[in-house]
Amino acid sequence: MVHVGIVMGSNSDWEVMQHAARLLKEFNVPFETKVVSAHRTPDLLFRYAETAAERGLKCIIAGAGGAAHLPGMMAAKTHLPVLGVPVPTKYLKGQDSLYSIVQMPKGVPVATFAIGEAGAVNAGLFAVALLAVHDADLAVQLQAYRLRQTETVLAQMLPEIE
Numbered sequence: 467m468v469h470v471g472i473v474m475g476s477n478s479d480w481e482v483m484q485h486a487a488r489l490l491k492e493f494n495v496p497f498e499t500k501v502v503s504a505h506r507t508p509d510l511l512f513r514y515a516e517t518a519a520e521r522g523l524k525c526i527i528a529g530a531g532g533a534a535h536l537p538g539m540m541a542a543k544t545h546l547p548v549l550g551v552p553v554p555t556k557y558l559k560g561q562d563s564l565y566s567i568v569q570m571p572k573g574v575p576v577a578t579f580a581i582g583e584a585g586a587v588n589a590g591l592f593a594v595a596l597l598a599v600h601d602a603d604l605a606v607q608l609q610a611y612r613l614r615q616t617e618t619v620l621a622q623m624l625p626e627i628e
């Protein structure tokens with residue numbers, strides 16, 4: 467059964483959103499990916515959100531750029547946790563995406579991540595952490611991931627000044 471849905475407003479978001487997918491794959495978390503747009507395919511968005519919980523999804527990672535209404539509208543139509551990833555944009559550098567996603571009215575939260583690749587990776591990691599609450603094996607994997615990361619940083623060297 468698929469546990470995480472990764473949706474994005476356009477296939478042009480894939481370059482960024484693939485990093486969430488790769489992270490979930492690394493942890494062997496079953497996920498699905500789909501282009502869903504609040505603006506361009508509103509009926510599909512409603513269907514996706516309304517059926518997400520009954521299809522077994524535990525959370526939804528939603529990435530979009532510009533007037534990024536997808537995560538918020540997804541959150542409006544499902545009680546599942548929605549993790550929003552602001553996709554960078556050409557003219558406003560993704561600040562438009564960030565503000566569109568993060569400034570939700572009270573009552574309908576979207577957990578909002580950093581603009582771009584770091585946000586996509588962290589949304590994936592956050593989804594793993596959510597699932598790990600009820601999955602001891604996944605929790606062990608997550609701890610090992612963090613340990614590897616710590617060791618990598620501790621082993622980092624800086625160049626000598628010439």
Ligand SMILES: Nc1c(C(=O)O)ncn1[C@@H]1O[C@H](COP(=O)(O)O)[C@@H](O)[C@H]1O
Nearest residue numbers: 475476478503504505530531534535536
């Ligand atoms: N923000 C949204 C939504 C939405 O929020 O529903 N649907 C598409 N888009 C965004 O439009 C940008 C340009 O899309 P195109 O590259 O297809 O023109 C993408 O970053 C997409 O997420």
